Amino acid sequence: MNPVKIRRKAAVNQSACVACGCCVKVCPRQAIKVVRGIAARVLREKCVGCGKCAAECPASVISMQEAEA
């Protein structure tokens, strides 16, 4: 048996992101940043999948997706 760990990570719908930066303010791990004022990007190695950014996002364009850790 070799169990594969499944972890959730935040993912931003880049084309719909308004780059307001609300997600950056709530992230406890500085795992999301607004790149060049265009859209937010998740640093997947830092993201622990807490979902705070997804809950905060006023446009609701951040979703939690399962990813192999």
Next chain:
Amino acid sequence: MKKHWYDHLWIASLAYLALGFFNILFAWLGLLCFFIPLIISAVKGTKGYCNRYCGRGQLFGLLGGRFGLSRKKDIPGWMKSKAFRYDFLAFFFAMLFVMLWNTWLVFSGAQDLRQAVTLLWTFRLPWHWAYHGTLFHAGVAQLAFGFYGVMLTSTLLGLVTMVLFKPRSWCVYCPMGSMTQLICKAKNKNG
């Protein structure tokens, strides 16, 4: 998380609305909320204003978040569509030009100063108590009345969408946000 001085700019936003209630000439300070985001995006190519300094966003975040005055529901799809955001930006600019036109009419003497604040581009509220004369031209006060109306209207819209949807729903369709994002897109196209 460590608090910075700019995390308290919501106080400035509140103070702005309060000061304009007593002396309309303070409304000129609103130009800061107009030019600073534009300058940051044009010079640095970032939305640093939205991300850090926007006192209005902080105010909505505080009222809707900590004070719980928000349903925290998803904003409707059409409201976050590019079509709506850019149309709202265009409408906002059209209304800004109407305001500048009215100011020009007062400066040129074609129209008298109207001591009123127009809410939602329609309703004219009496606001004469906030006018105590001006050292300069009456047109200076006309622009102040106009700008205060813009700020009050956008605050009101922001509060309504804060209650209905998420705290900072205003950020989704904020004309300044849309415009600074467009500037950043144009500026960072080749990089």
